[in-house]
Amino acid sequence: MSKKNSDGKRTARDRMAAERARRQAADKRKRALIIGGSVVAVLAVAATIGIVVGNNKSDSNNSGWSAAASQPLKAPAGVNGTVISYGSNPNAPVMTVYEDFRCPICDQVEGKLGGTIQEMADAGTIRVDYHIASFLDRNLGGNGSKYAANAAACAVDAGKFKQYHDVLYANQPDETSDKFGNKAYLLELASKVDGLRSPTFDACVNNLTYAPWVKASQEDFNNAKVGDQQVTGTPTIAMNNKKLDYVSADKKSIMAPDVFKAQVEQIIAGMNAAPSATPAP
Amino acid sequence: MNAAVAVDRSTGPTAFRRAIPWIGLAARLGLAAVWAFAGWEKATNPAQAAQAVRAYDVLPESLVEPIGYALPYLELGLAALLVIGLGTRIVAGISALLLLVFIAGISQAWARGLAIDCGCFGGGGPIAPDQTKYLEEILRDIGFIVLAGWLLFFPRTRFSADAWLAIED
Numbered sequence: 001m002s003k004k005n006s007d008g009k010r011t012a013r014d015r016m017a018a019e020r021a022r023r024q025a026a027d028k029r030k031r032a033l034i035i036g037g038s039v040v041a042v043l044a045v046a047a048t049i050g051i052v053v054g055n056n057k058s059d060s061n062n063s064g065w066s067a068a069a070s071q072p073l074k075a076p077a078g079v080n081g082t083v084i085s086y087g088s089n090p091n092a093p094v095m096t097v098y099e100d101f102r103c104p105i106c107d108q109v110e111g112k113l114g115g116t117i118q119e120m121a122d123a124g125t126i127r128v129d130y131h132i133a134s135f136l137d138r139n140l141g142g143n144g145s146k147y148a149a150n151a152a153a154c155a156v157d158a159g160k161f162k163q164y165h166d167v168l169y170a171n172q173p174d175e176t177s178d179k180f181g182n183k184a185y186l187l188e189l190a191s192k193v194d195g196l197r198s199p200t201f202d203a204c205v206n207n208l209t210y211a212p213w214v215k216a217s218q219e220d221f222n223n224a225k226v227g228d229q230q231v232t233g234t235p236t237i238a239m240n241n242k243k244l245d246y247v248s249a250d251k252k253s254i255m256a257p258d259v260f261k262a263q264v265e266q267i268i269a270g271m272n273a274a275p276s277a278t279p280a281p
Numbered sequence: 282m283n284a285a286v287a288v289d290r291s292t293g294p295t296a297f298r299r300a301i302p303w304i305g306l307a308a309r310l311g312l313a314a315v316w317a318f319a320g321w322e323k324a325t326n327p328a329q330a331a332q333a334v335r336a337y338d339v340l341p342e343s344l345v346e347p348i349g350y351a352l353p354y355l356e357l358g359l360a361a362l363l364v365i366g367l368g369t370r371i372v373a374g375i376s377a378l379l380l381l382v383f384i385a386g387i388s389q390a391w392a393r394g395l396a397i398d399c400g401c402f403g404g405g406g407p408i409a410p411d412q413t414k415y416l417e418e419i420l421r422d423i424g425f426i427v428l429a430g431w432l433l434f435f436p437r438t439r440f441s442a443d444a445w446l447a448i449e450d
Contacts, residue, residue, distance in 0.1 A: 031446055039368035043375070046358030047351035054327035054350025141332035141406070176406045178328075 065146060068211035075213055076156035082217035083131060084152075086162050089124030093268050095244075096129045098221060098236040101148035101168050101180060102136040106235040109246050110169040112254040116261050118162070126239075126264065130165070133221040133234055134214055142178030147205075149214040151186040154204035155196060163193045239267045305369075305431065305438030312376060312428045313363035320356030322403030327353070333405020336397040337386045355379075366441025373432035380426045384419050391415040 075081070083096075095117065099106045120126045132152060134145035148168055155164035167189050173179035180186060183206055190196045190205070204210070224231040227241035237244040244263060248255040323330040331349025334340065340348060359379075362372045387399050391413075398408045399418045437444065 035368040035443065035446065036371055039362055039371050039375075042362055042367075043355055043358045046354040046361075050324070050327075050351040050354030051347050053324075053354075054331065054346065141328060141335065176408070 065143060065208060065211060068208035069215045071212050073212040073216055074210070076153045076161075076210060077159075079153075079156055079213075082213065082220045083129045084156055084161055085127055085129050086118075087121035087124065087127035090127060092121075092124050092127040093239065093271055094129050095121075095126045095264070096131065096226070096236075096238045098131045098133055098224060098231055098234050098238075100133045100136045100145050100234045101152070101172070102140065102145045102175065103234045104172070104175050107169050107172045108254050109235050109237070110166070113246060113257055113260050114166065114169070116257040120261070120264065125268070130161075131221055131224065132214070132217050134218050135221070136175075136234075137178075137181075140176060140178070142181045144173070144178045144180030146211070146214055147183060147186060147208070148180040149217065150208050150210045151183075151190065151205045153210035153213055154201050155190070155193070157204065158196050158198065158201055160193050160196045164190060164196060167192045239264065240271050242267065301435050302437055302439045302444075305435050306440060308428045308431045309363050309366060309369060309438050309441070312373070312425065312432070313360045315360075315425055315428075316356045316363065316376070317360035319402050320353045320360060323353035323400070324357060326403065329403065329405060330400065333398070333400025336395070336400070336406045337390055338393075338395060339386060339389065366438055366443055369432055369438060369441060369443050370436035373429045373436065377426055377429040377433060380422050380429065384422050384426075387415055387418050387422070 076084070079085075097117075099110075117126075117128060121128045132149045134149045137143055137145045152161060152165055152168065155161045168180070168186075171189050186205055187197070187202055190201065221231065224236075226236065226238040226243050229243065231238075235246070237246055244260070244267075246254055246260060248259075323333075327350050330353055331346045334349040334352070335345045356379075359372055359376055362368060363376075383399070383401065390397050390399075396408055396413055398405050398412075399415075400406065401418060401421070432438070
C-alpha cells in the first residue's frame with residue numbers, strides 16, 4: 001500500500017518534471033528562434049541599407065554623368081568632330097595622339113616627349129590632333145577620365161586646351177586614384193593656367209557641358225584605326241597611317257626626344273617624297 | 282540525479298572553465314572591433330569598396346556593386362551584434378564563413394597572379410605587383426577566424442545579451 005502510494009507519487013512527480021522539462025525545452029527553442037531571427041533580421045536590414053546608400057551615392061555620381069551625356073551633342077569651339085588640333089600650321093603633316101587623362105604611360109610620354117611634340121607643332125613642322133579617350137574609368141572605377149576630358153573640352157572654348165592638357169598630366173594622380181573625378185580639383189588645376197578660369201569655364205566643368213562630346217570621342221576611339229590596324233590602347237601616336245614608336249630600344253623607358261624627333265622627321269621626309277613619285281590626280 | 286549535476290556544477294569548475302566566459306568576452310569584443318573597423322572604412326567609400334570587390338575579378342559585374350555596397354554594412358551589423366552579444370554562436374559562424382570567403386578570394390587572386398590590395402580595411406583595387414601582401418592578409422584573416430572559432434565552440438560570454446536572456450548555449 002505504502003509502496004503503491006510512493007510509486008504513484010513518483011509518477012506524478014516524474015510527470016511534473018517531464019512537463020517542466022518540456023516547457024523549458026519549448027521556451028529554449030522559442031528564445032533560440034527569436035535570437036536567430038533577430039540576428040538574421042539585423043544583418044538583412046544592414047545589408048539593405050548598404051545597397052540603398054551605395055546606389056544613392058553612385059547614382060548621384062553616374063546618373064549625373066549619364067544625364068549630362070544624353071544631352072544633344074555639341075563640340076567645343078572650332079573643334080571638328082572629336083579631334084582637337086594644335087599647332088601653328090593647320091596644313092602641316094598630322095600627328096594623331098590618342099590619350100586618356102588617367103593613363104600613366106600617356107603621362108610618361110607627355111613628360112618625356114611632350115616638349116618635343118609641342119616644339120614641332122609650334123614651329124609648324126607638324127599639326128597635332130588629339131583624340132581624348134575616357135575608357136579608364138570603366139577599368140579603374142570612378143569618373144576621372146570623363147570629367148578631365150570634359151574639363152579639357154571646356155578649355156578648348158577658352159583657347160587654352162594645350163596648356164590645361166599639360167597641367168592635367170603634370171598633376172596626374174596615381175592610376176587607381178580618382179582625383180580627377182573631383183570637379184573642384186579640376187578647377188584648382190585650371191587656376192594654374194593663366195586666364196583659363198572664368199564663370200563660363202567653371203560652369204562648363206561643373207555642369208559637364210561636353211559630356212556628350214566626351215562620349216562621342218570615346219566612341220570614335222573605340223573604332224579608331226591607324227592604317228588598317230585597330231587602335232587598342234592609349235597612348236597611341238600615329239603619322240601617315242603608321243604607329244610611331246615611343247618606347248626606348250631596351251623597352252625599359254620612353255625613347256629619347258631626339259630619337260623620337262628623328263623618327264618624325266623621317267616620316268615627314270617620306271611623305272614629302274611620296275607625292276612627287278606618285279602625283280595626286 | 283538532478284541534484285548531483287547541480288553539485289557538480291557548483292563545486293567542479295576549474296579555473297579554466299571559469300575563465301571561458303571572460304576569454305569569450307575578449308574574443309567577442311576583439312572580433313567586433315575588427316568588423317567595426319573594416320566595415321566603417323569601407324562604408325565611408327562605397328565606390329572604392331565596390332572597386333575592391335571588382336578587382337578580385339570573380340563576380341559578374343551585375344553583382345559587384347550590390348555586394349560591394351552591402352558588405353561594409355553587413356560587417357557593421359556583425360560588429361553591433363557582437364558588441365551586445367546577441368546570437369553569439371550564429372554571428373561567430375557567419376563571421377568564420379565570411380572570413381573563409383575572403384581568404385578564398387585572396388588566394389585565387391594570388392594564384393592567378395593578380396596584383397591587388399585585399400581592400401580588407403578600405404582601399405583595395407589593383408596595385409603594383411611588388412606591393413602585394415597576400416600572405417600577411419591571409420594570416421591576418423586566419424587570426425580573426427581563431428577568434429570566431431573560439432566563440433563558435435564557447436558562445437557563452439560575460440556581459441552578453443545571450444546570457445541576459447538566459448539562453449543555455
